[in-house]
Amino acid sequence: MISRNFIKASAIYTLAGALPMASALLLVPFYMADLTTANFGALSICLAFSILVQLLVTYSFDSSLYIHYHEFKNDKEKLSRFVSSAFVLMLFIGLGLAIILLPTGAYILSWFSDGKDLAFFPNGWLALGGGVFQALFKVHSNFLQSREKPETFFWANLLLFSAIFVLTLLGLKVFPQTLIGPLGGRFVALGLGSVWVLFRIFREYGFHFDLPLLGTSFSFNFYSFIYQIQQWFINYFDRIVMMFYLPLASVGVYDFAIKSLVGVELVMNGLHSALIPRVLKLVNIRETKGTSPEINRYYHGFIAVLMIVACGAIWLVPMAIEWLSNFLEKPGYSLSTGIVPYIAVLYICRSVRLFFGLPYSILKYTKPLPVIYAVVAIVKIGGMFLLIPYLGVMGVIASTAASVLTEILMLYFLSKHRFVFKFNAYKILIAPVALTLLVCAGELTGVLNADLRHFIYCMLAVMMLGFVYRFELKNLKSAVRAN
Numbered sequence: 001m002i003s004r005n006f007i008k009a010s011a012i013y014t015l016a017g018a019l020p021m022a023s024a025l026l027l028v029p030f031y032m033a034d035l036t037t038a039n040f041g042a043l044s045i046c047l048a049f050s051i052l053v054q055l056l057v058t059y060s061f062d063s064s065l066y067i068h069y070h071e072f073k074n075d076k077e078k079l080s081r082f083v084s085s086a087f088v089l090m091l092f093i094g095l096g097l098a099i100i101l102l103p104t105g106a107y108i109l110s111w112f113s114d115g116k117d118l119a120f121f122p123n124g125w126l127a128l129g130g131g132v133f134q135a136l137f138k139v140h141s142n143f144l145q146s147r148e149k150p151e152t153f154f155w156a157n158l159l160l161f162s163a164i165f166v167l168t169l170l171g172l173k174v175f176p177q178t179l180i181g182p183l184g185g186r187f188v189a190l191g192l193g194s195v196w197v198l199f200r201i202f203r204e205y206g207f208h209f210d211l212p213l214l215g216t217s218f219s220f221n222f223y224s225f226i227y228q229i230q231q232w233f234i235n236y237f238d239r240i241v242m243m244f245y246l247p248l249a250s251v252g253v254y255d256f257a258i259k260s261l262v263g264v265e266l267v268m269n270g271l272h273s274a275l276i277p278r279v280l281k282l283v284n285i286r287e288t289k290g291t292s293p294e295i296n297r298y299y300h301g302f303i304a305v306l307m308i309v310a311c312g313a314i315w316l317v318p319m320a321i322e323w324l325s326n327f328l329e330k331p332g333y334s335l336s337t338g339i340v341p342y343i344a345v346l347y348i349c350r351s352v353r354l355f356f357g358l359p360y361s362i363l364k365y366t367k368p369l370p371v372i373y374a375v376v377a378i379v380k381i382g383g384m385f386l387l388i389p390y391l392g393v394m395g396v397i398a399s400t401a402a403s404v405l406t407e408i409l410m411l412y413f414l415s416k417h418r419f420v421f422k423f424n425a426y427k428i429l430i431a432p433v434a435l436t437l438l439v440c441a442g443e444l445t446g447v448l449n450a451d452l453r454h455f456i457y458c459m460l461a462v463m464m465l466g467f468v469y470r471f472e473l474k475n476l477k478s479a480v481r482a483n
Helices: 004-017 019-033 037-058 059-072 076-111 120-146 151-175 180-206 211-245 248-260 262-284 293-327 331-338 339-355 358-362 371-389 395-415 425-445 448-469 470-482
Strands: none
Touching: 004 037, 019 037, 019 151, 019 180, 019 262, 019 425, 037 059, 037 076, 037 120, 037 180, 037 211, 037 425, 037 470, 059 211, 059 262, 076 120, 076 180, 076 211, 076 248, 120 180, 120 339, 151 180, 151 339, 211 248, 211 371, 211 395, 248 293, 248 339, 248 395, 262 293, 262 339, 293 331, 293 339, 293 425, 331 339, 339 358, 339 371, 339 395, 358 395, 358 425, 371 395, 425 448, 448 470
């Protein structure tokens, strides 16, 4: 039986893990009030660069420390040397990146930005430092999870979230209409957090640099690192590609639309985190690894909820954006309302993707993942280079949709020999795909008033789910009457 402590710890980790996305959502109105859409686009480029720096500095020690902690926890000396050496190595990597990028970053950026107003100093410097600091804090947070210290994990992440929020607002006030405010606020908050992390690590484990001992982790780290870099290209490189063809204002409108829908992603991640332990338990008790009616019911509900939530976001988010744009006198941001519906329905497709990704997470079948995500990245990036010159921002969205479809197909076909998929096609595929196509058709034709059209999508989702689940609803009504 699952203990209360386990449930409490899981809730803490989920809540604290959602704070970075929550901060992105909460800061959006303040960014709108102070930054132009072009500045917002430049900020998205800097934050994407910062995340890349974080991945390079981390070198997947956020994943491997979990394994080596449990391997070495009964050997205090070996554990101390490994943990301390990992943090020292990350400091060396961060220093190496600074030595390379500080003098050359402006030249590299000029090649990507093609004369756009995007200065590497001080913006790139602040993003670089923030990425290094965030890497140290991220690895330490994962290490706290490995050591089963949920309270420290929660308070550390909550305090960092609060510091980023407060210092970002202060930065926007002191340095208005520049990127120094948001980037500087993050830099200072993450810097303070990394000082606290290093103090804790070196006080408890001493100062060591045992490269041969670290070498035992490099093989695992490398494959995990490649996967993380692939994910960065899939999720963030689109902003870089857009700079080749579009003004920064268009990048800002696109990124603003994505950030406005962070709430949908929070719901998706939260629900999936809640159902995965139950699904794992159901898979493990089966002799043949595959789906079952019980597992399918979890995902039927999960996908149905995402269909409703996505359509609700399509209806409400554009209205909120329009109101904020008018209230703050920032009309440029209202342009994002035209692409919000297309981005929102992609979350429905991503919920389907999580179903077909079950074998890779539950069975730890990671061997095909580098191939799958290399192909997915090529489809998305190649599609953007082909389509953006003709379709603009819609070329990015079309390429993303093609990459998600490619991912679903590859996840399914490359795991069929290990995992038996038996599912109701109407509930897992046909209903979400039909709703996605209806929304896209409605947006492309532009029939009716936008608010009315978006409300109709919600009604269509409810009616579609009511038809697909008509027998379940009938049985539920019978059960209620019987009671």
